[in-house]
Amino acid sequence: MTFDLTSSLILSVPELALALSAMALLMVGVFSGERANTTVTGLSVAVLLAAIVWIVVFPAQGEAFGGAFINDPFARFMKLLTLVGAAVTLIMSVGFAKAERFDKFEYPVLIMLSTLGMMLMISANDMLSLYMGLELQSLALYVVAAINRDSLRATEAGLKYFVLGALSSGMLLYGITLVYGFTGNTGFEAIAAALSGGERQLGLVFGLVFVLAGLAFKISAVPFHMWTPDVYEGAPTPVTAFFAAAPKMAAMALLVRVVMGAFEPIAFDWQQIIVFISIASMLLGAFAAIGQRNIKRLMAYSSISHMGYALVGLSANSPEGVRGVVIYMLIYLAMTLGTFAFILAMRRNETNVEQIDDLAGLSATNPMMATIMTILMFSLAGIPPLAGFWAKWYVFLAAINAQLYWLAVIGVLASVVGAYYYLRIIKVMWFDESVGAFQPMAGELRFVLGLSGAFVLFYVFFGGPVGRLAEAAAMTFF
Amino acid sequence: MLTGLGAIFFYLFAFIAVAAAFMVISARNPVHSVLYLIVTFFNAAALFLLTGAEFLAMIMLIVYVGAVAVLFLFVVMMLDVDFAELKQGALQYAPIGATVGIILAVELVVVLGGYAFSPEIAAEVAKPTPAIAERQNTAALGDILYTDYIFFFQIAGLVLLVAMIGAIVLTLRHKENVKRQSVPAQVARDPATAIEIRNVETGEGI
Secondary structure: OOOOHHHHHHHOHHHHHHHHHHHHHHHHHHHOOHHHHHHHHHHHHHHHHHHHHHHHHOOOOEEEOOOOEEEOHHHHHHHHHHHHHHHHHHHHHHHHHHHHOOOOOHHHHHHHHHHHHHHHHHOEOEHHHHHHHHHHHHHHHHHHHOOOOOOHHHHHHHHHHHHHHHHHHHHHHHHHHHHHHHHOOOEHHHHHHHHHOOOOOHHHHHHHHHHHHHHHHHOOOOOOOOHHHHHHHHOOHHHHHHHHHHHHHHHHHHHHHHHHHHOHHHHHHHHHHHHHHHHHHHHHHHHHOOOOOEHHHHHHHHHHHHHHHHHHHHHOOOHHHHHHHHHHHHHHHHHHHHHHHHHHOOEEOOEEOOEHHHHOOHHHHOHHHHHHHHHHHHHHHOOOOOHHHHHHHHHHHHHHHOOOHHHHHHHHHHHHHHHHHHHHHHHHHHHOOOOOOOOOOOHHHHHHHHHHHHHHHHHHHHHHHHHHHHHHHHHHHO | OOOHHHHHHHHHHHHHHHHHHHHHHHOOOHHHHHHHHHHHHHHHHHHHHHOOOHHHHHHHHHHHHHHHHHHHHHHHHHOOOOHHHHOOOOHHHHHHHHHHHHHHHHHHHHHHHOOOOOHHHHHHHHOOOOOOOOOOHHHHHHHHHOOOOHHHHHHHHHHHHHHHHHHHHHHOOOOOOOOOOOHHHHHHOOHHHHOOOOOOOOOOOO
C-alpha cells in the first residue's frame, strides 16, 4: 500500500485546514487570556465558511491515503450539510455565551475538532478511518456536553453520554473485528468484494449487527436512543442545537456509506435491521414525545422520530431511497436550526426558559416569532406544501416503490401521531392566555430563524434543483 | 509447540503469572495486590518475549507497569477506600466464580477446537517469520506506521489532543487567592525597585 502524498493532501484540504486552524486557534485562545472567546468563535466560523466555499468551488474527487479516505459527490453534499450545521450553531452560541457567561474559548475549538471528526466519518472508506473519525467526533462531543461543569445536569448529561458512548464504541469495534475476521479486509470495497462471492456466514451477520448497533447509537435511533432526552435537556442549549444538527448528518452519511458500500452484497440482511430500527424510532419518537413539557426533551424525541423517517428511505435500498435520505437530512437540518434559534430566543428575566407552557400567548406579544415557529412546526409535522412534507414524501415514495408498503403505512400513521405534539405547541402559542413577553430576539437568532422559515416555506419553488443535487449525491453508490 | 529450554521458561513464567494473578485477588493488603499485579504483568511480558513479540513485551511493561499499575497504586494509597470491607466475603462467591470460569473455559475450548483458517490466511500464517536478529517487530511496525498508516496515526494524535483539551476544560480551576511564582518579575528585579532605604528615627518604628 503506497500512495501519492501530494494528491492525498490536496483531496483533503478542507480537513487539513480545519485541523491546523483548530490547533492555531487553541494557541490564540491560550495566549490571549479570558476574553478570547469572541475572537476564537469568529475565526472558527470563518474557517468553517472557508471550508464550505472550498468544497463548492473545488469539487475534488477520488481516494486518498491508500483508500482510507474518499471524496465523492455524496461526501461533498453531506460535508456541506455538516459544515453549515456547525457554523450556524456556533453563530447562534455567541449571544448565549455573553448572556449566560458561557465564555470558554475551548468551546469553538472543540466544535471544530468534532466537525473535523464528522468530515472524516463522511469520507471514511475503511473500517479504521470510520472508527478514528467517529472517536474524534464523539470525544469532543462528550466534553462539550459537560462543558458547563458547574451545572449538575450538564455534568450528568456528559457522563451519561460518555458511558453509553463508550459502550457503543465497544460494540462497534467488536463488530468490526468480526467483519475483519470473516472477510479479511477493512477497506469497504474489499469487504464488498469478499462478500459478493460465496455464501454469507453467520458470524459476519453478527458483525453486521454490532456495527449497525454502534452506528445507530450515534444517530440516536431506537433501541439505542436512551441517552438522547437527558443529554438534550442537560447540555447548554447551543450545545444541544449542535447535537441535533451536525453529528446526525455525519452519522447518517456514515451509515449510508457502510451499508451501501461495504455491505451492499448482503442487502437482505441489513435491510431487515434498518427496517426494524426505522419503525421503532418512528413509533417511539411519536408516542414518547406526547407527555413532554420541556421543549428540549420534546426536540430530542422529535429528532429520534425524524431519524426513523430518514431510515425509511435507506431501507428501500434504491437510488431513490438514498436520494430521499439526503433530501431528508437537508430539510431536517434547516428545520432543526430554525427551531433551536427559536428555543435560544426564549428568554425572560435574563434566563432561558424551556417549558412549553412558557410559550403561551406568544402570538400576542411577538407575532412574527410565533408565525415562523408555526411554519416550522407545521413543517416538522409534515404538512404540505412545506419542506417537511416533501422530505417525508421522497422517503415514503421510495419505500412504496421498493414494495415496503407496510413500512410506509406505519410511517404515515406515526407522523399523524407526531403531528399532535407539534400542533399542541401551535395551540399554546396562538390560543392560550399570555404569560408575558420574551426579551427582544438577538440579531443572529432572528437571521437564522428567518432564513430557516423562508427555506421551509419556499422549498417547493427550489425543490427541483436541490433534488437534482441530491440525486447526483445518491448516484455515487449505484 | 515449545520444546527444550523454551518450554521450561514458558511453564515457569506461565506458572508465576497464574499464581501471582491468584494472589492479586486473595492478598489482604491492597498495596500487595497491586504489587502482585505488577508481577503478573512482568511475566506476561516475558511470555510475549518468548513468542518473539518484543515490541508488545516492551509496550506491556511501559504502559501497564509504568502507567496503569502506578495509577492503581496512587488510587489505593490516596483514596480512603476500605478494601478489607469491600472484599469481605469475596471468597465465599468463589464457587460461583469458578463455575462461570469453567463454563467460559469449556466454551473457549469448543470454539477454538472448531476453529479453521481459510486457505488464504493459512498460507499467510505459514509464511516464515524472519528471526529477531534479522528484522525486529519494532522496526517493522515503525516502517508502516509512519508511511502507509500516517493518516490513522495523525487522527489518533488529534483524538489524544481532544482528550487533553477535555481534561483541562472540565477540571482546571483558576483559584483567585493563590500566589504564583512569576519568573520574569523575579529576574527583572534590581536594587532600585527591590530596596527602599529609609532613615529610622531612634526609638520609633516605620
